[in-house]
Amino acid sequence: MKARTAILLASCALAGALPSSAFAEPLLAGLGGPADFGTGNLPGNDDGSTSEIDITGAFPSGLRFFGMMFSSLFVNNNGNISFGGPIGTYTPEAFPVASLRMIAPWWGDVDTRGGGVPVRNGVYWSITPGRFVATWHDVGYYGTHDDLQNDFQLILTAAGPGVGDFDVELRYNRCQWTTGDASGGSGGFGGTPAQAGFDAGNLRDFLALPGSLTMDILRLCETSNVGIAGVWRFAIRDGEIDCPGFGTPCATGQPGACGVGTTRCRSATESLCMPNAEPTNEICNGQDDDCDGSTDEGRPSASCGIGICEITMPTCVAGVPQSCTPGPSRPETCDGLDDDCNGEIDDLPEQTCGIGACEATAPACIDGAPAVCVPGAPSAEQCNGEDDDCNGEIDDALDACMWIPDAGMCRHPPCDPFRINGRAGPGCSCRVGAGGAPSGGVAFVVALLGLALVRRRALG
Numbered sequence: 001m002k003a004r005t006a007i008l009l010a011s012c013a014l015a016g017a018l019p020s021s022a023f024a025e026p027l028l029a030g031l032g033g034p035a036d037f038g039t040g041n042l043p044g045n046d047d048g049s050t051s052e053i054d055i056t057g058a059f060p061s062g063l064r065f066f067g068m069m070f071s072s073l074f075v076n077n078n079g080n081i082s083f084g085g086p087i088g089t090y091t092p093e094a095f096p097v098a099s100l101r102m103i104a105p106w107w108g109d110v111d112t113r114g115g116g117v118p119v120r121n122g123v124y125w126s127i128t129p130g131r132f133v134a135t136w137h138d139v140g141y142y143g144t145h146d147d148l149q150n151d152f153q154l155i156l157t158a159a160g161p162g163v164g165d166f167d168v169e170l171r172y173n174r175c176q177w178t179t180g181d182a183s184g185g186s187g188g189f190g191g192t193p194a195q196a197g198f199d200a201g202n203l204r205d206f207l208a209l210p211g212s213l214t215m216d217i218l219r220l221c222e223t224s225n226v227g228i229a230g231v232w233r234f235a236i237r238d239g240e241i242d243c244p245g246f247g248t249p250c251a252t253g254q255p256g257a258c259g260v261g262t263t264r265c266r267s268a269t270e271s272l273c274m275p276n277a278e279p280t281n282e283i284c285n286g287q288d289d290d291c292d293g294s295t296d297e298g299r300p301s302a303s304c305g306i307g308i309c310e311i312t313m314p315t316c317v318a319g320v321p322q323s324c325t326p327g328p329s330r331p332e333t334c335d336g337l338d339d340d341c342n343g344e345i346d347d348l349p350e351q352t353c354g355i356g357a358c359e360a361t362a363p364a365c366i367d368g369a370p371a372v373c374v375p376g377a378p379s380a381e382q383c384n385g386e387d388d389d390c391n392g393e394i395d396d397a398l399d400a401c402m403w404i405p406d407a408g409m410c411r412h413p414p415c416d417p418f419r420i421n422g423r424a425g426p427g428c429s430c431r432v433g434a435g436g437a438p439s440g441g442v443a444f445v446v447a448l449l450g451l452a453l454v455r456r457r458a459l460g
Contacts, residue, residue, distance in 0.1 A: 025230040027135060027153045027173050031126040035118035037135035037153075038126030042077060044112040046142060049086030050075045053125065058132045063156070064164025064239040065101050066200035075125050075134050077112060079194065080104035081154060084201070090142065091183040092195035094213060095206035101199065105152045105170045106217075108194030109180025110139045114146030121146055130158040141188050142180030148188045149176055152220075165237050170196065170209075172230040175221035193217050198234075198241055204274070205264060207234075207241050240264070256288020256295070286319020295319075307338025307345075336368025356387025356394075 033039040042050055052072045056062065062071040065083055074086040083101040090109040112121040120138035135153045140146030151174035157167045177188030184191025194217050197208040209232060211217040221230045235242035241264075250273035252261040258275040279291040288295050299316040305326025315322050329341040338345045348364035354375025362373040378390040387394050 025171055025173060025228060027137070027151060027171055028133060028155060031124075031128075031133060033124055033126070035122050035124060035135075035137050037122070037124035037137055038133060040075075040125035040127070042075060042112075042123040044115070044117065044121060045077055046111045046113060046144075047088040047090050047109075048077045049082075049088060050125075053127075055127060055132055057127045058130060058156070059158055059164075059166065061163050063166050063236075064162070065236065066202065066205060066239050068101070068239070069164055070101075073132075075123065077123060078110050079106035079108055079136055079139075079150075079152070081134055090180060091192050092213065095195065095197060095199045095208050096201075096203045098199040098201050101201040103154060103168060103198055104196055105154045105172070106136065106150060106194050106196055106220075108150075108178065109142040109183050109185075110136060110150075111142040111144055111180065112139055113144045114140040116146060120149055132156040138174065141177045141185070142182050145177075145181075145188065150174055159235065159237075162238050164239065165235075168198075168234045168236060170220075170232040170234075172221040172232075175218045178215060178217055189215065196220060205240075254291055255293040256291040258291035284316035284319060284321045305341060306343055307341040309341035334365035334368065334370050354390060355392055356390040358390035 027037070029036045031038040033041060040050070040053070042048065052074060054072050056071050059071075062069045063073075063083075064070075068083070070083045072083075074082050076082060076087050078088070078090050080087065080102050081104075082098070085100050087098065087100055087102060092104075092107040110123075112123060114121050116138075118137075121140055122135075122137045123139065124135045124137065126133045126135075133153065133155050136150065138146075138149040138151045140149060151172075153171040153173075155169040155171065157169070159165045159167045178193035179185025179189055179191040185193075193213055193215060195208060195212040196217065197206065197212060199206045209217075209220060210223065211219050220232070223229065224231050226233050248263045250261045250263050252259055252273045252275050254275060256279075257277045258279060260277070261273040261275045263271045264274040275291075280289045282289045282296060282298050284296055284299060286295060296316045296319060299314065301312050302315050302322070302324040303310060303312045304324035305311055307329070309326040309329050311324065311327050313322060313324055315324075326341070330339045332339045332346065332348055334346050334348060336345060340347075346365040346368065350361045351364050351371070351373045352359065352361050353373035354360050356378070358376040358378055360373060360376050363371050365371060375390070379388045381388045381396060383395050385394060389396075
């Protein structure tokens with residue numbers, strides 16, 4: 001059930017200033033049916049609609065209206081026809097608002113439950129070849145009031161040259177009320193008055209007749225766009241409403257992509273330059289896609305590469321998308337940077353210093369600065385197979401002699417060439433040992449004989 005809000009007029013003087021009855025051009029009759037406006041009839045109701053009406057008997061190819069072809073329509077009790085579905089909304093809202101395409105001779109809260117059919121309170125339609133007529137004959141307003149009556153009509157006529165082209169005539173014979181009680185009205189006035197015109201159902205394209213949503217809507221019975229009081233005519237070509245300059249290119253004065261437009265109708269006699277494009281998300285194309293006065297803004301930067309090869313660059317330059325290419329690498333140096341771009345900083349091989357037992361290793365770089373390699377300290381040479389004194393010689397300058405049992409002799413120096421795994425053998429002495437080994441010159445001769453014997457054994 002409707003919410004009813006009674007709003008009293010501020011003064012009776014306003015109502016008194018309005019015509020109690022305004023008559024203009026007679027409606028088109030001779031169409032048959034109980035009131036001679038057609039055999040189709042919508043019984044008395046509030047906010048109702050017809051079922052879907054097939055109009056191919058009048059327009060075999062259908063009607064083109066704002067980008068779509070329609071072979072059917074709905075007649076709605078509240079003073080309009082719609083394409084694609086019925087509309088029961090009783091309080092009009094300023095165009096563009098409809099979710100469905102609408103042609104409204106008088107979009108207001110019509111209530112036909114006041115009785116009097118066929119003399120009054122009837123909604124009728126007629127379909128004949130090339131023409132569809134819908135009539136709201138002396139209808140009252142909500143709730144169930146018929147002390148004031150409106151008499152108006154919509155006529156659709158096939159036209160050319162395009163398929164689906166047609167003409168619209170809105171004819172007004174009586175204009176006595178503007179508002180139903182549930183739309184904030186009282187006694188047929190105040191609140192939200194009726195609206196007349198066209199709505200494309202796309203929340204963009206529309207045409208509202210002069211006086212819509214004001215008390216001046218009553219003047220539709222005495223005004224016109226063709227010089228005949230109460231008659232308003234429009235041409236629908238290629239689905240659009242024709243008006244002065246309709247369809248011609250124009251400049252909207254808006255920035256970017258919204259600056260180029262096409263002339264569209266915004267009133268019965270006036271046109272408006274409408275953008276051909278709606279604002280969209282900005283892309284890299286050298287254009288102001290979001291119509292904010294800036295071009296290709298908001299594009300993120302891109303980064304690629306690692307180390308010194310890493311670069312950050314814009315992804316869009318002069319409307320051309322950019323690819324990110326890493327910078328060049330260079331040989332690694334000790335500078336705290338990843339010069340060769342392998343993900344490691346100062347990854348140089350370790351350095352070595354010193355010889356023999358003094359040899360040491362150290363990193364080549366510490367915290368971006370070259371490191372110093374310090375050799376170890378030398379020690380006294382020992383018979384151990386190592387260069388203990390770090391002079392480049394192993395087991396050199398040893399004074400002790402070593403007894404070589406197989407040779408039966410002492411050898412000086414003991415580790416050259418008779419070294420036993422770098423260690424002195426048992427019984428190392430130049431004196432006569434427990435086995436009665438010779439000493440002195442004899443020992444030397446014996447040593448030579450022993451050396452020869454060893455070499456023979458090695459060769460033999």
